[in-house]
Amino acid sequence: MKLPKKKKSERQLLEKELDKLWSKCVLTRDKYKCQYCRQEGNNPHHIFSRSNKNTRWDLENGITLCVSHHTFNSNFSAHLAPRNWWIWLEEKRGKKWVDQLEQRANISAKGLDLQAIKIYLTQILNKLI
Numbered sequence: 625m626k627l628p629k630k631k632k633s634e635r636q637l638l639e640k641e642l643d644k645l646w647s648k649c650v651l652t653r654d655k656y657k658c659q660y661c662r663q664e665g666n667n668p669h670h671i672f673s674r675s676n677k678n679t680r681w682d683l684e685n686g687i688t689l690c691v692s693h694h695t696f697n698s699n700f701s702a703h704l705a706p707r708n709w710w711i712w713l714e715e716k717r718g719k720k721w722v723d724q725l726e727q728r729a730n731i732s733a734k735g736l737d738l739q740a741i742k743i744y745l746t747q748i749l750n751k752l753i
Contacts (some may be wrong), residue, residue, distance in 0.1 A: 661690060671686070
């Protein structure tokens, strides 16, 4: 017997909406191009995990990758070859930039105003389109 799905809270629904907005912003900003190989890309990748709420919807924490460079390429993939990925990212963006993003990722996200983030991401997306 299948159990009924648990109803999502308003906050969970808003977080899901923000995830979609963030993804659309990252893809649009990067012109749907993998930032590694410049081929078509439709995989927005979080540089620091989505579990870090302080940078989960931070556009600097996102980068567009193709399927291969996001998950499938064993020589260079954000998930399968993370060491090579981090070396490339530091060369592309600079170690200082990566360190600053990591510091933001590790700050507590208590009290995040999700409605303000929604407004911000919507404004950014409208400018990008």
